[in-house]
Amino acid sequence: MNFNFGNNLKRLRLAKNYTQEQAAEKLNVSSKAISRWECGNAMPDVMLLPEIARLYCVTVDELYKEKSIAYENYAHKLMSVYESTHNQKDFIEADREFTELIRSGNYTMNDVCIYAILYQFHMQYCRDKALELFKKGLDMGEDNDPHTYHWIERQRMALLSGIGEDDKNIEDCKNAFDANPDNVYSHINLLFAYFLADENEKALKIFEKAEKKFGDSAILYVHGGDIYRRLKIYDKAFKCWDRANELDLNFTAAYHSKASCFEELGDYENAYKTWCETLEWYESRGYEIEAEEPRRRAEECKNKLTDR
Numbered sequence: 520m521n522f523n524f525g526n527n528l529k530r531l532r533l534a535k536n537y538t539q540e541q542a543a544e545k546l547n548v549s550s551k552a553i554s555r556w557e558c559g560n561a562m563p564d565v566m567l568l569p570e571i572a573r574l575y576c577v578t579v580d581e582l583y584k585e586k587s588i589a590y591e592n593y594a595h596k597l598m599s600v601y602e603s604t605h606n607q608k609d610f611i612e613a614d615r616e617f618t619e620l621i622r623s624g625n626y627t628m629n630d631v632c633i634y635a636i637l638y639q640f641h642m643q644y645c646r647d648k649a650l651e652l653f654k655k656g657l658d659m660g661e662d663n664d665p666h667t668y669h670w671i672e673r674q675r676m677a678l679l680s681g682i683g684e685d686d687k688n689i690e691d692c693k694n695a696f697d698a699n700p701d702n703v704y705s706h707i708n709l710l711f712a713y714f715l716a717d718e719n720e721k722a723l724k725i726f727e728k729a730e731k732k733f734g735d736s737a738i739l740y741v742h743g744g745d746i747y748r749r750l751k752i753y754d755k756a757f758k759c760w761d762r763a764n765e766l767d768l769n770f771t772a773a774y775h776s777k778a779s780c781f782e783e784l785g786d787y788e789n790a791y792k793t794w795c796e797t798l799e800w801y802e803s804r805g806y807e808i809e810a811e812e813p814r815r816r817a818e819e820c821k822n823k824l825t826d827r
Contacts, residue, residue: 523585525559531575532557545574594620594630598637605644613637649678669704673711685716703733711742714749722746737767744773748780756780771800771809778816791820 532542532553539557543550546567555561563571572579576590590596597613617634620626653675661668676688692709699705706729713722726743733739744759757780763773774797781790794817801810 524562524583525557527582527584528553528571528575529557531577535575542574546570591629592620595633598633601637602640610637610641646678646682650675653678669707672704672708676708676712676715680712680715685712688712689716689718701732703729703736703739706733707736707739707742710746714742714746719746719749723750735766737763737770737773740766741770741772741776744776748776748783753780753784768800771797774800774813778813782816782820787820787823791817791824794820 532539537545539550539553543553546553548563548567552561552563556563568579568582572582573593575582576593576596578596590599594613594616597609597616601609601613614637617630617637620630621634653671656671657668657675659668676692679685679688689709689712692705692712696705696709706725710722710725710729713719713725722742723746726739726746729736729739730743740759740763744756744763747753747756747759757777760773760777763770774793778790778793778797781787781793794813797813798810798817801807801813
């Protein structure tokens with residue numbers, strides 16, 4: 520008999536404020552069995568160990584460890600595991616347990632707080648992991664794949680903006696712009712930094728200057744359209760997105776922005792047509808998963824036209 524096992528069972532039971540009779544009832548055994556286990560005179564059936572561990576909100580392994588901690592519930596235990604490991608599998612298991620706890624209705628204010636903290640930790644870990652991977656991609660160098668390199672730059676900027684780092688984005692992009700004013704991406708990144716910071720007039724000025732120098736950049740026109748849309752200059756927004764598609768049909772962002780803008784304006788007929796064009800683009804290339812959103816949005820627009 521493992522000495523820790525009996526001591527743990529007694530200590531964990533007391534931590535949960537269970538009598539031997541209450542523990543026995545929950546495990547569907549006799550109170551004498553509980554007493555024999557705790558005294559070290561007998562061992563429970565191995566098939567019962569997972570139920571005992573769940574009752575005391577620990578893992579089976581922890582039943583044998585010295586000074587195992589009794590958590591308020593099993594969800595809290597899994598939260599502590601994830602906090603230690605940052606493992607995606609552990610997050611999923613904790614999230615599943617909390618989901619069941621909330622669904623049962625038998626939860627406390629503390630449970631809700633701990634569940635929120637689980638997502639807070641996950642968000643922070645995912646942020647740090649994303650920044651680590653963006654850096655890894657950028658460290659591979661622009662020459663490796665210029666298109667992807669600058670895409671990573673903008674995705675990293677969007678992440679930094681989401682955590683309140685707009686000033687850093689703008690400062691970094693200004694420095695890059697001053698160092699290389701004849702590079703189209705110096706313009707694109709700076710206007711995008713202003714756009715993320717909601718400094719739309721500044722973003723527009725950069726776009727107008729860039730358009731005169733780099734009129735053959737599809738991604739420039741995608742962003743230009745988004746700036747005009749935010750400023751409610753819709754005719755120029757549509758011209759920019761159309762120009763982006765003329766230059767490169769692979770920029771589906773122009774399709775999405777255009778269709779969404781039509782919806783925003785209540786023009787469901789053109790929105791429907793544009794979503795159908797987007798859907799056709801994805802389906803013709805075999806992107807069935809990506810096709811789901813335009814398919815759904817097209818159907819929604821069609822229904823709104825029918826309801827009129």
